[in-house]
Structures are given as structure tokens and as C-alpha cells.
Amino acid sequence: MSGRVTVALVKPWRATALLLWLGLILAACIPSRSAVAVELSDPRYRELKRVLVLYSFGREFRPWSEYARSIKAELERQSPWPLDIQEHTLLTARFNNPGPEAPFAEYLGSLYQGALPDIIISIGAPAARFVQRYRSKLFPDTPMVLTVVEERLVNRSDLTDKDVVVSVRNDFVAAFESILQVMPDTKTVAVVIGASPLEKFWVDEVTRELKPLQGRLAIVWYSDLSFEEILKRAAKLPPHTVLFWGLMSVDAAGIVHEGDIALRGLHEVANAPIFSYQEPFFGGSTVGGPMHSTMETSRRSVDAAIRILRGEKPSNIKYEPIGFAAPKYDWRELQRWGIGASNLPAGSEILFREPTIWESYRWQILLIAAIILVQAGLISVLLHERHRRRAAEVESRQRFVELAHANRYSAVGELTTSIAHELNQPLGSILTNAETAELMLKAASPDLDEIKHILADIRRDDLRASEVIRRLRSVLKKTPFEIRKLELNDTVCEAIGLAAAVANGRRIALSYVPAVTALPIKGDPVQLQQVVLNLIINAMDAISDADITKREVSVATARAGNQAEIRIIDTGPGIATGDLASVFNPFFTTKPEGMGMGLAIAKTIVEAHHGTMAAENLPAGGALFVVRLPIVR
Ligand code: ADP
Numbered sequence: 001m002s003g004r005v006t007v008a009l010v011k012p013w014r015a016t017a018l019l020l021w022l023g024l025i026l027a028a029c030i031p032s033r034s035a036v037a038v039e040l041s042d043p044r045y046r047e048l049k050r051v052l053v054l055y056s057f058g059r060e061f062r063p064w065s066e067y068a069r070s071i072k073a074e075l076e077r078q079s080p081w082p083l084d085i086q087e088h089t090l091l092t093a094r095f096n097n098p099g100p101e102a103p104f105a106e107y108l109g110s111l112y113q114g115a116l117p118d119i120i121i122s123i124g125a126p127a128a129r130f131v132q133r134y135r136s137k138l139f140p141d142t143p144m145v146l147t148v149v150e151e152r153l154v155n156r157s158d159l160t161d162k163d164v165v166v167s168v169r170n171d172f173v174a175a176f177e178s179i180l181q182v183m184p185d186t187k188t189v190a191v192v193i194g195a196s197p198l199e200k201f202w203v204d205e206v207t208r209e210l211k212p213l214q215g216r217l218a219i220v221w222y223s224d225l226s227f228e229e230i231l232k233r234a235a236k237l238p239p240h241t242v243l244f245w246g247l248m249s250v251d252a253a254g255i256v257h258e259g260d261i262a263l264r265g266l267h268e269v270a271n272a273p274i275f276s277y278q279e280p281f282f283g284g285s286t287v288g289g290p291m292h293s294t295m296e297t298s299r300r301s302v303d304a305a306i307r308i309l310r311g312e313k314p315s316n317i318k319y320e321p322i323g324f325a326a327p328k329y330d331w332r333e334l335q336r337w338g339i340g341a342s343n344l345p346a347g348s349e350i351l352f353r354e355p356t357i358w359e360s361y362r363w364q365i366l367l368i369a370a371i372i373l374v375q376a377g378l379i380s381v382l383l384h385e386r387h388r389r390r391a392a393e394v395e396s397r398q399r400f401v402e403l404a405h406a407n408r409y410s411a412v413g414e415l416t417t418s419i420a421h422e423l424n425q426p427l428g429s430i431l432t433n434a435e436t437a438e439l440m441l442k443a444a445s446p447d448l449d450e451i452k453h454i455l456a457d458i459r460r461d462d463l464r465a466s467e468v469i470r471r472l473r474s475v476l477k478k479t480p481f482e483i484r485k486l487e488l489n490d491t492v493c494e495a496i497g498l499a500a501a502v503a504n505g506r507r508i509a510l511s512y513v514p515a516v517t518a519l520p521i522k523g524d525p526v527q528l529q530q531v532v533l534n535l536i537i538n539a540m541d542a543i544s545d546a547d548i549t550k551r552e553v554s555v556a557t558a559r560a561g562n563q564a565e566i567r568i569i570d571t572g573p574g575i576a577t578g579d580l581a582s583v584f585n586p587f588f589t590t591k592p593e594g595m596g597m598g599l600a601i602a603k604t605i606v607e608a609h610h611g612t613m614a615a616e617n618l619p620a621g622g623a624l625f626v627v628r629l630p631i632v633r
Contacts, residue, residue, distance in 0.1 A: 049081045049309055052117035052142075054131055055089045056124030057196075057249050060258040063292075064124040066280035067148045070298035071121065078302055081309070086117065090127050105134045112138070119305055120144040125153035126198060132158040143308045147301040151321040152205065153198075161315040164304040168292050169321040172209045175277045176217060176244075178289045178327060182343050183273070185240050190220045192230055192266065192274075193246035194257070199223065202246060226253035227262055234270040245276040245286060260285070273337045277324065283352065287333040290324035290345075297322055397481060400604060405478050407601050408530050411537055412476060422468050422501030426461035433458045471498045474526065475533065481524055481608070485632065488519035488528070488564045492557055495532035499540075507548060508540050513556040519564035521629045523609045528629075531602040531613075535568040535625045538598060541591065542572030542623060559631065563611075566627040574617035583615055 053072070056064055072085060088108065092101050120135075120142055122128045128146040132155050135144065146154070147166040154167055180186055191206070193199050203223050210219060222230045227248065234243060248262045260281070267274060267285035276286040279294045304317050327345050331353040334341070341350065358365060412419075437454045440446045475498060496512045503510035532555070539553045552571045557564065575583055582588045584603045589596030599615075606613045611629035618624050 047081045048084055049079065049119070050084045050086065050115065050117040051075070051305070052112070052120045053085060053087045054120065054122045054127040055087065056122075056126035056198075058089050058091060058256075058258060059087065061249055062260055062263075063278040063280035063294075064127075064148060065259075066294050067297055067301075068123045070294045071123070071147065071301050074298045074302040075305060078306055079309075090130050092126075092130075101130065101134075105130075105138060108134075109138045116142055118142070119308055121301065121305060122146050123148050125149045128153075129155060132163075135160070143314045145301055145304045145308070147304075148297060153201070161313070164308065164314045164317045164319075166297060166301045166304060166319055167321040168297060169323050170277060170292075171290070171324060172206050172277070173212060174290055174324060175275070176210060176213055178345055179242055179244070179275050180217065181345055182287070182289070182329075182339055183242060183337070184343070186217065186242050187240040188218045188220060188238070189242055189244050189275075190222060190233070190237065190272075191244045191246050192234075192248055193221065193223045194248045194250045195223055195252040195254075196247075196250040199247050199249065206246070224252050227251040227255060227257060227265075228253070231265060231269050234266055234272070237270070237272045242272050243270055243274040245274050245281055273333060273339075279325070279328075282328065282330065284330075286330065287337065287339070288327065288329035288351075290327045292322065293325035296325060400601075401478075401481055403597070404527060404530060404601050404605065405476075407534070407597055408475055408526075410595065411530070411533055411598070412472065419468060419472065419501055421505050423465050426465040429461045430458050430465075433461070467497070468501065475529055477526055479524075479526055481527065483522050483524055483609075485520060485522055486525050486528075488521050488566070488629065489514040489557055491523075491525050491528050492532050492555065492566060494525075495529040495536065496555060498529075499533060499536040502537070502540060503553065506540055506544060506551070508543060508551040508553055510536070510540075511552070511554045513554070515557040515559055515564075517559050519557060519559060520632055521564050521609070522632050523629065524605075527605045528609070531605050531627060532566060532568075534598045534602045535566075535627075539568055539570035539572065539623070539625075542574075543570050546572060560628070562631050563628045564631050566629075568625045569618065569622060571622045574621055574623045575615060577617075580615060580617070584613070 053068060055061070055068060059065060059068075068087075075085075076083060090104070092104070116139060120131055120139060122131045122144065128149050131139075131144060132146070135142070141162065143162045143164070145164050145166060149165065149167050151167040151169050154165055159165065176189065179189065191203075193203060200223065203221055207219070207221075210217075213219075222233070225233070230251070237243070243266065245263060245266070248257050250256050263274070263281055263285045273287045274285055275289055276282065277289065277291050279291045282288055282291060300319055300322065304314075304319070307317055308314055327348040329339075329344055329348055329350050331350050333339075334344075334350070344350070433454045437451050437458075440451055440454075471494065474494070493512065493514065496510065500510055502508075536553060536555065543551045543553070550571045554567075554569045556567045556569075558567070559565070576590075579588070579590065584599050585596075586600040587596040588599075603613045606627055606629070609629055611627060613625070613627050615623060615625050
């Protein structure tokens with residue numbers, strides 16, 4: 001025999017003795033509630049009721065611990081008297097061979113000598129057995145409530161007329177059939193149960209009771225396995241297997257399992273759902289089903305206790321065994337194992353339902369939806385506004401194009417006389433040359449070389465006239481604003497070609513010095529020609545009164561950094577200093593017949609090309625207009 005022992009693995013009778021002594025010490029240390037609450041001198045002391053509560057296995061063994069907790073709470077709630085609740089634990093229930101219970105009984109006897117309890121409440125079958133066995137010796141006249149005892153475990157032969165039994169009935173057929181209803185594909189149920197005497201009793205009992213299910217369901221018992229081994233098996237269960245949690249107070253290895261640690265451990269590793277018929281195991285690990293209700297049993301136990309304490313004869317208090325309550329299911333487990341609500345028995349209650357996102361965040365969702373709605377409203381208003389602005393922009397651009405076109409007409413109108421003159425010249429030459437050629441052809445031997453020259457002159461004059469017309473048509477073209485890549489030197493040259501005729505007619509020296517480098521820009525050629533033409537006409541207007549020797553308009557293009565520049569200089573009087581800021585304003589004019597729109601339109605055109613336009617007076621006299629446009633690659 002080994003001298004090194006542990007509490008859990010020690011030989012049973014030695015462990016019993018050891019635990020009994022531990023129990024003694026512990027019990028002495030547990031203060032009773034009402035003993036502290038009521039002083040001896042208090043008149044209520046005479047009303048004090050001493051309640052002895054005896055637990056099976058230990059204070060923290062489920063399901064009894066939960067029943068005891070609930071019974072105590074209910075008793076304290078309902079009792080009209082101050083209570084002195086004394087709790088003791090029958091540890092011997094854990095062992096196959098309980099060994100001597102006598103020291104514990106003796107201890108209880110000496111503890112209550114002279115101050116017997118008013119009532120004894122035993123919780124669970126082992127505790128009931130113990131008090132029944134020792135009552136004649138210890139508490140022969142004390143009434144007892146034997147509660148949370150399965151009816152098959154009630155020791156009826158030892159019942160006295162001072163005992164009330166609050167029994168329960170375990171209907172395993174109903175419990176297993178409800179599993180089959182909830183999970184119809186189930187083929188095997190692995191029953192987790194410990195190895196204490198009580199647990200062993202149930203193995204035989206359940207096997208017998210489940211005979212009607214033979215053939216429909218295979219039952220596997222884990223009663224002879226250590227809990228460690230049970231965990232290993234539960235992790236690798238074959239399909240269509242479920243676990244049934246019976247009891248696990250002491251496993252086959254002698255390990256004691258308090259609280260709900262074992263069940264939680266099983267729940268963590270199991271690859272199958274766990275069912276149980278006890279409500280104290282429900283709420284975290286088991287799926288649910290028909291179960292004993294903690295509250296119902298507690299209420300009945302307390303009802304019996306209060307009636308007895310009021311003086312009612314215990315023999316008059318009789319109850320039918322309590323069956324399973326209406327089935328309850330854990331929503332989280334139903335989700336986890338894919339069990340549909342339609343599979344649940346009628347009248348089932350589903351608990352622990354996780355609130356939907358809508359239920360959890362209703363206000364936040366409403367707020368966000370409201371914000372989104374307001375935002376959507378704002379966006380649609382803004383989009384509508386943008387659409388209106390775009391439409392207005394298109395409309396205004398259209399108007400501007402028309403205005404610019406009208407302005408070109410008026411500019412060209414000013415040129416009409418000069419243009420007519422410009423056309424007349426080649427047409428006159430053509431006529432004269434044609435007549436000369438006719439006469440020469442009438443001669444006996446016409447000079448064909450000379451006629452060839454005349455025809456060449458006619459062709460040149462014709463080209464000159466058609467060029468004038470082409471330019472005129474091109475500048476009067478009514479085209480939409482159209483941006484394209486162009487060479488600014490060529491565009492300016494075209495405008496000079498048109499203005500040249502006017503300059504000629506007005507005896508003005510019009511010069512053009514194009515830039516030596518290329519000036520690629522993006523723009524509408526007709527509109528840019530209009531700008532140049534406008535500036536040249538204004539320059540020519542400004543010098544029309546000047547001395548004939550000083551009538552000069554010089555146009556030049558150049559590259560200044562990444563900008564193309566057009567400079568138009570005249571030798572006129574310049575712009576009056578006070579007018580410099582106003583010349584680009586619409587309807588500003590100093591001319592009697594002027595409209596004052598030329599420079600305003602020109603500036604708008606230049607700005608639409610992302611360019612700038614400025615005017616200044618030159619120190620030597622005369623005005624300088626500079627147009628700058630961005631160069632493109
Ligand atoms: P309009 O030619 O019909 O008057 P513009 O907008 O083309 O309209 O010109 C506005 C005014 O700017 C002119 O009336 C004139 O006073 C002034 N102006 C324009 N160009 C010159 C210039 N080269 N020299 C002096 N004044 C000028």
C-alpha cells in the first residue's frame with residue numbers, strides 16, 4: 001500500500017474518513033445567516049426557525065447545488081420568521097464504499113444537542129437516505145422535507161409521519177424521444193454518467209427504461225470511462241451521434257467534478273450536441289428539451305417547509321411526483337447544430353435568443369438611415385442644381401457664341417468698304433487683262449508668250465479675290481465653340497490677311513512679325529481670329545485721326561516661357577488713364593457709333609482658352625494689348 005495518496009485517488013474508506021473530518025472543520029467554519037441577524041435579547045429570537053439543510057455529494061454539485069440555492073432563496077423570501085439556516089454536506093455519497101458515516105452522524109448529534117433544528121431539508125437522494133437512516137437516533141421528532149429525490153429512490157419503508165417527500169420523476173423515454181424529434185437522424189446516444197453509487201443505479205435503471213427504444217437508438221454508456229477519456233471520445237463522435245449528460249459527480253477514475261466545469265469542458269470539445277433532462281445544466285452547454293424545473297421543485301419544497309413550520313401535520317402534506325416541465329431550448333445551440341424551430345415539440349420555449357442587429361442597434365440604424373436619407377436628399381438637390389447650372393452654362397455659352405458671331409459680323413461690317421475695294425482690285429485687273437488678251441488674239445500673229453503672262457496674271461488675281469472671300473467666309477462661319485490643337489502663328493496670320501485690306505484702304509502700315517518658334521496651343525481658330533481682328537480694328541480706329549506718316553499697327557507673336565503671346569501695338573493716342581480699368585467692361589465705349597462689346601467678348605474668348613488679356617499705354621505713346629495663351633505639347 002502506497003504511503004503517497006491524493007484525495008481523489010485514495011482508497012475509498014480512507015478518503016471518506018479524511019473528507020468527513022474536513023467536512024467537520026468546514027461546517028464549523030460556515031457561519032449561519034440568521035444567527036448573526038438576530039440577537040438573543042431580541043423578542044423575535046423566540047420566533048427564530050432553525051433549518052438544517054443537508055446536501056448530497058457537496059455544496060457545489062449540480063444539479064443539487066442549484067436546487068439548494070433556489071430553495072434557500074425562496075425560503076428566505078417566503079418565511080415570516082427569522083431563519084437560522086445550517087448547511088451540511090454528505091460527502092460519503094461520492095464513494096462506492098462509503099465507509100463509516102457514524103462520525104459524521106455523531107458530529108451532527110453533538111452539534112444539535114439541546115438545540116434541535118425545527119426542520120430538516122435534505123437535497124438529493126443520498127442526503128435523504130442518510131437522514132432517514134439516522135433520524136431516529138439524532139432527530140426523532142424533527143419534521144423533514146426530503147426533496148429533489150427521484151421517486152424510484154424514495155425509501156418509503158423508512159418514511160415516518162413527520163416526513164414530506166417532494167419527489168421528481170425522470171421520464172427517460174420522453175427525454176430520448178424528444179431528442180429523436182429534434183434530431184430525427186440520430187442513431188446513437190452516448191450517455192455521460194459518473195461512477196458513484198447513485199450514478200451506477202441510474203445506468204441500470206435507464207437501460208431498463210429505454211428498452212422500448214431498442215432498435216431505433218443505440219445507447220453507449222461512458223460510466224466506466226475517466227472524464228479525460230470521455231472528452232477524447234466526445235471530440236471524435238461518429239455522425240448521427242448525440243451526447244446525453246446524465247450526471248458527472250465522480251468519474252470512473254475517482255475524480256470528483258464540482259460545479260459545471262466538466263460540462264463546460266465537454267461542450268468545448270464535443271463535436272455533437274449535448275442534451276440533458278435537468279434545468280441546472282441548461283443555459284450554455286446543453287441544447288435543452290423537457291427538463292425538471294428548478295423553480296417548480298423549489299417552490300413545492302418551500303411550500304412544504306412553511307406549512308410544517310406553521311404547525312401543519314407533515315403527514316397531511318402530500319405531493320405527486322414532479323414530471324418534466326414544458327421543453328425549453330437554447331437558441332445558440334439550435335443555431336450551432338442547425339436545428340430548425342419547426343423540429344421542436346409543440347409548446348417549446350426558446351431562450352437565449354441573440355438579439356438581431358435591428359433589435360440591438362435600432363436607434364443607431366434609424367439615425368444612420370435618417371442621415372443617409374437627408375444626405376441623399378441633399379445630393380439629389382445638389383445634382384439637380386448642378387444639372388441646372390450645366391444647362392445654364394450651355395445656354396450662356398450658346399448665347400455667347402451667338403453674340404461673338406454677331407460681333408464678328410459687326411467687325412466685318414466695318415471692313416466692308418475696304419473688302420469691297422480689296423475685291424475690286426483683282427476683279428478690275430482680271431477684266432482689263434481679259435480684254436487685253438482678247439484683243440491680242442484678234443491679231444494676225446498673236447504673241448502667245450505675252451498671252452501666257454496675261455493668263456497667269458488673271459489666275460493670280462482670281463486666287464487673290466477668292467482668298468479674300470475664303471477668309472471672309474471663314475471668319476463669318478457660325479460654328480459651335482470647338483477646341484482643337486492649332487498653330488497660333490497661322491491663326492494670327494489669317495486674321496492679318498483679312499485686316500490687311502482694311503489697313504491698305506485706310507493707309508495704315510500693318511506689320512506682322514511671327515514668332516520664330518512654333519506656338520502650339522489648343523483653341524477655336526475662328527474665335528481666336530476674332531480676338532486678333534478686334535484688337536487690330538480697335539488699333540486702326542485709334543490711329544485713324546493720326547498723321548498719315550504715323551499710322552502704324554504692329555502685330556507680333558512670341559513665346560514667353562510656357563505661354564504664347566500676341567502683342568498688338570499702335571501709334572495712336574493710347575487709352576485715357578481713367579479708362580484703363582474699364583476697357584474690358586461690356587458696353588464701355590468712347591466711340592460715337594461704338595457698342596463697347598468688342599473687348600469684353602475678346603477677353604471672354606481668351607479666358608475660355610485659359611489665357612489672359614491686358615491693356616497698357618506705351619511710354620512713347622500708343623496702346624499695347626497683350627494676349628497670353630498656354631502652350632501645349
Ligand atoms: P468699341 O470698339 O465698340 O468701342 P471695344 O470694346 O472694342 O468697343 O472698345 C472699347 C473701348 O476701348 C473703345 O471705345 C476705346 O475707348 C478703347 N480702346 C480700345 N482699343 C484701343 C486702342 N488701341 N487705343 C485706344 N483706346 C482703345
